[in-house]
Amino acid sequence: MKIIGSYTFNIVAAASVLLSIATSLIGSINVFKKQSLVGDAIGHASYPGIIIAFMVSKSRSPFILLTGAALLGGAAYHLIQKSEKRTTIPLDGNLAIFLSGFFGLGMVLKTYIQGNARFARASQAGLDAYIFGQTSFLLELDLVMIAIVTLVCVLFFTLFYKEIKLYLFDREFSAVIGLPTKLMDALILVMTILVISVGLKSVGALLISSFLILPVIAAEQWSDKFFNVLVISCIMSMTSSLIGNYLSFAGEGVATGPVIVLISCIFAFLSMMFGKRSHIFGKRRES
Amino acid sequence: MIVFGEGMMKKEVVGIRNLNVSYGKKRVLSNVDLSIPDNVRCAIIGPNGAGKSTLIKAILDLIEHDAASVKVLGKPLDEVRSRIAYVAQRSNANRDFPTTVFDTVLMGRYQHLGLFKRPGRRDREIALEAIREMRMEACLDRHISQLSGGQLQRVFIARALCQDADLYILDEPLAGVDENTETIIMDTFIDLQKKGKTIIAVHHDLSTIRHYFDYLVILNEEIKSHGPVEEVFTREQVDKAFKMEIDGREDRKEWVAREDNRLVYV
Numbered sequence: 060m061k062i063i064g065s066y067t068f069n070i071v072a073a074a075s076v077l078l079s080i081a082t083s084l085i086g087s088i089n090v091f092k093k094q095s096l097v098g099d100a101i102g103h104a105s106y107p108g109i110i111i112a113f114m115v116s117k118s119r120s121p122f123i124l125l126t127g128a129a130l131l132g133g134a135a136y137h138l139i140q141k142s143e144k145r146t147t148i149p150l151d152g153n154l155a156i157f158l159s160g161f162f163g164l165g166m167v168l169k170t171y172i173q174g175n176a177r178f179a180r181a182s183q184a185g186l187d188a189y190i191f192g193q194t195s196f197l198l199e200l201d202l203v204m205i206a207i208v209t210l211v212c213v214l215f216f217t218l219f220y221k222e223i224k225l226y227l228f229d230r231e232f233s234a235v236i237g238l239p240t241k242l243m244d245a246l247i248l249v250m251t252i253l254v255i256s257v258g259l260k261s262v263g264a265l266l267i268s269s270f271l272i273l274p275v276i277a278a279e280q281w282s283d284k285f286f287n288v289l290v291i292s293c294i295m296s297m298t299s300s301l302i303g304n305y306l307s308f309a310g311e312g313v314a315t316g317p318v319i320v321l322i323s324c325i326f327a328f329l330s331m332m333f334g335k336r337s338h339i340f341g342k343r344r345e346s
Numbered sequence: 347m348i349v350f351g352e353g354m355m356k357k358e359v360v361g362i363r364n365l366n367v368s369y370g371k372k373r374v375l376s377n378v379d380l381s382i383p384d385n386v387r388c389a390i391i392g393p394n395g396a397g398k399s400t401l402i403k404a405i406l407d408l409i410e411h412d413a414a415s416v417k418v419l420g421k422p423l424d425e426v427r428s429r430i431a432y433v434a435q436r437s438n439a440n441r442d443f444p445t446t447v448f449d450t451v452l453m454g455r456y457q458h459l460g461l462f463k464r465p466g467r468r469d470r471e472i473a474l475e476a477i478r479e480m481r482m483e484a485c486l487d488r489h490i491s492q493l494s495g496g497q498l499q500r501v502f503i504a505r506a507l508c509q510d511a512d513l514y515i516l517d518e519p520l521a522g523v524d525e526n527t528e529t530i531i532m533d534t535f536i537d538l539q540k541k542g543k544t545i546i547a548v549h550h551d552l553s554t555i556r557h558y559f560d561y562l563v564i565l566n567e568e569i570k571s572h573g574p575v576e577e578v579f580t581r582e583q584v585d586k587a588f589k590m591e592i593d594g595r596e597d598r599k600e601w602v603a604r605e606d607n608r609l610v611y612v
């Protein structure tokens with residue numbers, strides 16, 4: 060069976076490479092802002108958005124589903140922030156409540172429409188793909204959306220590289236010299252939601268946040284420079300994604316997300332063992 | 347030595363009218379009116395929890411506050427940001443962030459670079475000079491998580507020097523640094539003052555006030571007094587602000603009030 064070079068695999072490969080760039084950049088922000096878990100909550104919360112968008116529109120157009128995912132991801136984030144401010148529940152408790160609440164809602168709605176005659180005419184095939192990721196369902200339109208989101212992220216990083224660096228390292232200092240930290244928070248949130256939404260079909264709601272953070276954590280073990288970390292992270296992310304997709308294609312129907320994340324985990328594990336900044340075999344130690 | 351004669355009004359570097367700050371319902375600063383003149387080395391003193399850091403954060407617009415007016419270098423803060431350098435008390439900088447000592451200090455140049463501009467050769471030279479001044483050149487390429495607390499403080503002070511500002515605001519710059527470093531930092535302050543700059547620093551060691559500073563703000567929820575050190579640093583004034591503390595101190599006998607009512611710490 061010839062996989063590499065086939066039309067579908069070309070689309071998938073292009074989508075993986077682009078998505079890897081976007082997830083590495085946005086993932087680095089999430090890791091260094093110490094809010095990786097927030098990404099996890101947004102990822103899970105976007106799943107009911109897919110189902111609701113499908114129920115309302117009776118269409119599987121990637122654009123419509125993505126809009127639903129982004130809206131619910133944003134809503135969950137908003138609720139988490141509100142609850143964080145107005146209650147005494149700590150952040151991890153809040154994350155757990157909204158993460159499982161939203162994802163549970165998604166699963167309930169999905170089982171509801173599966174046996175429901177009103178939705179029988181609209182094909183539901185592919186809705187499962189958004190849970191674990193299934194790149195064989197990827198359409199050209201998905202690729203276009205991934206490309207646009209990636210372009211936005213790359214532009215953001217190239218134009219404001221030094222500002223982003225300062226903001227991530229020392230927020231208070233960046234505020235003193237006049238960076239619009241609130242605006243940056245908002246932009247970063249929007250980009251995080253967009254990247255997660257376009258990545259759902261490839262990696263799935265359950266594991267998308269791991270795909271954002273694992274390559275960054277792995278890359279961090281190899282360099283003391285932010286720029287190098289970004290580059291290494293992109294390379295690792297692309298590699299895991301390409302191998303993952305290939306294996307998933309070869310395995311006919313194996314969900315893509317888990318394979319990609321498994322390979323990312325292996326990279327992260329090896330980096331922790333042998334990386335220059337690692338604790339285990341690396342020559343340097345941290346305080 | 348700077349003389350504050352009557353009628354010789356200096357330009358003010360910080361001017362605050364009726365500043366109030368609360369955290370939730372808790373009032374931390376009330377009715378603060380403060381004017382700090384240009385080109386001084388000013389210490390802010392007061393017991394723990396007096397609101398020293400809060401005052402600095404309000405000046406730098408880092409926390410919500412309510413004030414009739416806050417002017418820095420004679421202007422609204424937003425117009426003079428590039429002329430201010432700042433070192434936080436316990437910097438909440440992310441120590442896991444991938445950045446070396448050199449890169450971190452170089453960040454002090456960012457406020458002078460336009461949007462989309464990268465630091466150039468001149469910026470690197472300035473950063474290197476600041477690192478040398480703080481005697482950190484041996485750690486140039488070290489990741490900042492591999493520094494001791496005092497070394498990290500030196501890096502942040504080097505970053506502030508690199509900011510090439512007119513006003514330096516430092517929240518306990520001497521916290522956790524050794525004696526040598528303390529001398530280096532204080533000599534740097536004197537150099538800066540000679541170049542026409544102003545330094546405002548939160549300070550805890552009352553015994554060195556006279557030696558290190560020439561202007562003083564005594565704070566405890568409100569401004570207890572402020573003015574040239576010789577005028578303000580008296581037992582009476584310090585007692586007012588530190589009341590609880592001094593009464594509870596074992597080493598109370600070490601505070602000696604001279605006949606002229608000046609406070610000496612021996």
Ligand SMILES: Nc1ncnc2c1ncn2[C@@H]1O[C@H](COP(=O)(O)OP(=O)(O)OP(=O)(O)O)[C@@H](O)[C@H]1O
Nearest residue numbers: 369372374392393394395396397398399400401435
């Ligand atoms: N984020 C905060 N939320 C609530 N209360 C705060 C917060 N920060 C400070 N406070 C309170 O405000 C008061 C002033 O705090 P501040 O940090 O300004 O004191 P300080 O004079 O700098 O003390 P220190 O000498 O210990 O640094 C304290 O009573 C403190 O408990």
Ligand SMILES: [Mg+2]
Nearest residue numbers: 398399400435
């Ligand atoms: Mg303080």
